[in-house]
Amino acid sequence: MDIGPLSMHKHEEGTDETAAWPKSLSMVSSDESGRDKMAKSKESVDIEIRKGSLVDTGDKEEPKEEEEAWGNKTQFILACIGLAVGLGNVWRFPYLLQKNGGGAFLIPYFLMLLIEGLPMMYVEMAIGQYFRGGSIVSWEKIHPSLKGVGLCCVAISSFLCIYYVMVIAWIINYLWVSLRPVPPYAGCDYTEDVCCTHDKTLYYWYTVVLQASPSIDDGGDGPAWHLVVFLILAWIVTYLCVFQGVKSTGKAAYFAATFPYVCLLILLVRGVTLPGADIGLKALFTPKWERLGDPRVWIAAATQTFFSLSLGFGALVAFASFMPYKNNVTHDAILVALVNSFTSVLAGLCIYAILGFRSSVTGVSIDEVEAGTGITFVAITEAVTQMDGTPFFAFVFFFMLFNLGISSQFGTLAGLMTPLYNDLKLFGTARKELCVAVLAIVFLLIGLIFTPGNGEYILQLFNNYPVTMPLLVVGITEIIATGWIFGIENFDAAIRDMTGAPCPLYFKICIKYISPAVMIVLLAWLLVYSMINVETYGAFVNCNPDDALQNKTITFTENKELPQWARVMGGLMILICVLPVAVYGVWKHMTLDEIKQAIRGRRVYEIGEKPKSTSRGADVKVNYAVHDDGQQYDTVQ
8 A cells, every 4th residue: 555654763752743643653753854854755755565565656646536525414324324224124123023032132132232233333434434435445445455345345235236126116016006095905806816815915915016936947927017117116216316426315314214213103103002012012022031042042133233234235334434534433333323223123113013903803923924025015014904094004104114225225325336436436437427327227137137926036045145144254354354454553543533532442342352253153153054954935836725715724835945056146146245355365465474463463554634635545554663673663652
């Protein structure tokens, strides 16, 4: 990385220049003549240090670029909340809470939030704000071998953007039909199949919305054209929220990140006043303390904490890079993490109050509800059809889901554009509006694979492979890079310089020791689990009309093993994501001296705000004056 000239002069008291640098990191001389020489040297040459050697790069200062920035801090906070608070808070957290010990699950959940989720969010926001770049530039500045981490974030975010918008298209479908006086999922007027009368909402979901085929190998009758239309509409809305960069993203966040709470409160008030609501709330919160002895409960808590905060995608790094350098990132990280957890609990109250009502009306046990689409498009939809004022509450529910989904989608896409446009310069000098449009069209065309009869099964591949294990690889690499390669002392100095306060001791301990250990254990568990379990998917097989007429127990789906090509496809997606980490880790590997410095905490960066004339994304300075060369250098006391 390119750095300014190094100064190794003796220190004298009463210097003004060194006061701006953290005491433990300043190697800058206070000698007057030394400063003059250093100033002249800065004007004449840039010095690059590569693995301990000095190279004259002769680079000239680039012209200052006009920086993007959030309109105000509120936009940044709302955009981060919109990114973190997504569909998983509604359809996964309540399910995990009820299945893993009720109220007892809150203990491992909040513990994992404190030792894993919150430190990782703090790291990503702080690194982005300090290094002023996207996920690629920011990690590369710590060490060239870490560029692969940023590329891995780009790959993961790309896969997420491709399939997540399809979920939004499904929501738009339900939002549209909910405008009718009697939504079609509330009855069977559109079919004479007796299976529909057995489970209207499940039948409508599989046969009308998805037009699902019985196997992942069977594409059915080709694309469902209503889904193609809704997919295009979802991408148009996403584009309008992103095309101007953080300017449009920040404005869109005002509504997309706040309105879901209005919807949640409406549904919560209605839900707790329904008969049978107490059944759902008891199932949700009644503690089952014996479950705390099950390691799977702790793994579920760690997994939910990591994924629900949108860690590892690079979007938080990108968002924070557009904040002013002097900003209290500590408060921001804590606020966003707490709001995300509060939303999960609030959504749990709302969802399970309504599920309790459904159980009292239909007799279907709450334990039979499945996470994900099983909660949203089947169970809650059925419950809404039993309420007075079905169209209104159905519209409120699906409009809430739409806002949750779209805020996460455009947040991820905006975070993806930063490294592609600013870091890699992938689009050259083209206008950002055009670049976003090109990327959206490409992702739209790829997303058409989710519209045929087997599209929902293929979407499960995208959800289960590239955005699970690779995210943990990114998280582990980022936390180790921060605590050991950048160094916790340098991280603390950067926090001091940006916020005026030291990094809390709790964060230091978590970042250097506890968080890496927790995530390594979680990754090891996922590896073992994937090796000893055969991957399956839930395929729609319809019901038997004769059984439906006789009122017998009927199953619409069955678990099938993934075919070989699907497992290979999933493995390739994981490989695409993690390969850059391995390639750059080997190609730009740390030297033995650099590893020793990292272990001993002697790898020192000159911490401080970049000069105003420096363009966004300029390299941070690395001070190698602390090599163990037998010489003593004075530091500021």
